[in-house]
Amino acid sequence: MNLDITLSSLQDKGHRITKVRKEVVKIFSENTTPLSANQVEEKMLQVCLSVNKATIYRELQFLLANGYLVEVYLRPNEVSYESSELKHHHHLVCSTCGAIDNVTNCLASELEDDVFKKRGFRIKQHTLEFYGTCAECARKTT
Ligand SMILES: [Zn+2]
Ligand SMILES: [Zn+2]
Ligand SMILES: [Zn+2]
Structure with a gap:
């Protein structure tokens, strides 16, 4: 997932680019392996962005519903996410x-x-x- 292309695609569809949304998209544009909500939270903390877990979940669900992310199940009781644009792997x-x-x-x-x-x-x-x-x-x- 490319950061700029994804952000402009979201804007074209009339979605607002919030600070959290931009950061989540950035995280998935920089990581090609699946990330859980906890891992997304950790990465946000690394850039000093302290975000409520519910907000992160909501953002992940939004990107999932709009086809930017897909769910990946690698461990029991844990869902991870990755860019939907990655080649089959x-x-x-x-x-x-x-x-x-x-x-x-x-x-x-x-x-x-x-x-x-x-x-x-x-x-x-x-x-x-x-x-x-x-x-x-x-x-x-x-
Ligand atoms: Zn993957
Ligand atoms: Zn190892
Ligand atoms: Zn295969």
């Missing part, structure tokens, strides 16, 4: 430190074709996430 989630990385090559399209040929089921989308130990955590434990 999967996530590598480190179970030790929580770091997330993206994998952009998808091997599932072949499986989708196969499922359609054999069962007539048309797959519209899929999610596939990987859980394990990142290189840094693996180094620390050996």
